[in-house]
Amino acid sequence: MAGIKIKRNDKVEVIAGKDKGKQGRVLRVIAEKNRVLVEGVMMVKKHVKPNPQRNIKGGIAEQEATIHISNVMLLDGDGKKTRIGSRFEGDTKVRFSKTSGSTIAEKKK
Numbered sequence: 765m766a767g768i769k770i771k772r773n774d775k776v777e778v779i780a781g782k783d784k785g786k787q788g789r790v791l792r793v794i795a796e797k798n799r800v801l802v803e804g805v806m807m808v809k810k811h812v813k814p815n816p817q818r819n820i821k822g823g824i825a826e827q828e829a830t831i832h833i834s835n836v837m838l839l840d841g842d843g844k845k846t847r848i849g850s851r852f853e854g855d856t857k858v859r860f861s862k863t864s865g866s867t868i869a870e871k872k873k
Contacts, residue, residue, distance in 0.1 A: 770800060770833060772792065774838055776790055776837060776838055778831065779836065780834075781831065788805045790836075793833075798834070800836060802836065806831045811823075838868070846862055848868065
């Protein structure tokens with residue numbers, strides 16, 4: 765099984781399914797199930813019970829559902845869809861865009 769090359773906070777575009785063409789930021793990666801949670805993509809309605817202790821109103825809430833990792837593609841710095849490779853620059857391993865060859869900037873916390 766190949767390692768997952770998409771990481772949290774990456775900007776991706778959906779390439780298959782009902783939300784094809786939508787872009788968003790990766791909120792969460794679930795590696796065991798090969799799924800990602802993308803901001804504003806795959807919105808589902810969830811019925812929520814009211815809970816006065818937590819100050820939650822009841823009703824129908826919309827939230828994101830996970831999407832399979834094969835249905836999303838990373839966007840490079842230019843906003844173009846790209847595959848991802850990895851290479852060593854000095855002692856550090858970095859991800860790079862296969863289309864442009866430029867490194868994908870890792871966001872520091």
